[in-house]
Amino acid sequence: MNWNPDLIQEVRKRRPLVHQITNEVTVNDCANITLSCGASPVMAHAPEEVAEMAGWASTLVLNIGTLHAPQVEAMIQAGRSANKKGIPVVLDPVGAGATSFRTETAKKLLERIRISHLKGNAGEIATLAGERAQVRGVDSGHVDDIRTIAIKAAKKWGLTVIVTGEKDIITDGVKWAEVSNGHFLMGTITGTGCMCAPVVAAFAAVSKEPVSAAVSAMTTYGIAAEQAAESAKGPGSFRWKLFDALHSLDGAAVREYAQVEWGGA
């Protein structure tokens, strides 16, 4: 199936503005990964300004990692503004399944906003799809047959689902891709999941094809992580080397190192 290994070049050329309403833990890493892939981040959370900011943006990320009630309202307002403008909206349902506030908020956002990409780990996605799953804080336990669950979730909400893990699954409910790029060191720092969302959002902003954009984003990000891991001494150096690697990665390297398997229609 078709996807574009050179999409990072388009991101760098067009520098999409990525509006992010995100958590307090990984906010700085999310801003920096956005810059490293060639896009432009803006974090704006206040209910007084989110609709206006989303109106200027090329794409919107909603991450519920450190949720509180006023933020839910801000996310809905930003989402509606983004929908009005017709830009991609990426939802990261961090910790859905860990508490009912997170699970119910993620469901509310899925019902009230047209989300283009739902990106989470296996436990989060399985919870939202109504399956039994283990979520401990923000971490996922093993979920059997997660690809089938992802396909079901994508069909149910009419969007592209990205399930992260050792292999990332990307599906629109009909076709699916499995991306094997990435490195186990990604699991040793917080934020590698959160950072996927702005990368996917930036790529989706410069593409008309949501699945293909997500495949380009996840391969590019995973290959950057592989390159960072080559000389990293541990989690600390891996984290800053990831920004360096993504910043200097080009389409030729993505084409050479991508590990993508396609299935479905």
Ligand SMILES: Nc1ncnc2c1ncn2[C@@H]1O[C@H](COP(=O)(O)OP(=O)(O)O)[C@@H](O)[C@H]1O
């Ligand atoms: N063991 C692994 N091997 C390769 N890549 C991994 C591994 N674990 C996680 N990743 C990558 O790390 C990123 C975050 O995934 P994940 O750990 O599932 O997210 P979260 O932190 O939200 O639970 C994804 O890009 C995923 O591909």
Ligand SMILES: Cc1ncsc1CCOP(=O)(O)O
């Ligand atoms: C630790 C933590 N607690 C609330 S949000 C957050 C960050 C989660 O980041 P990621 O999903 O990328 O591991």
Ligand SMILES: [Mg+2]
């Ligand atoms: Mg996460």
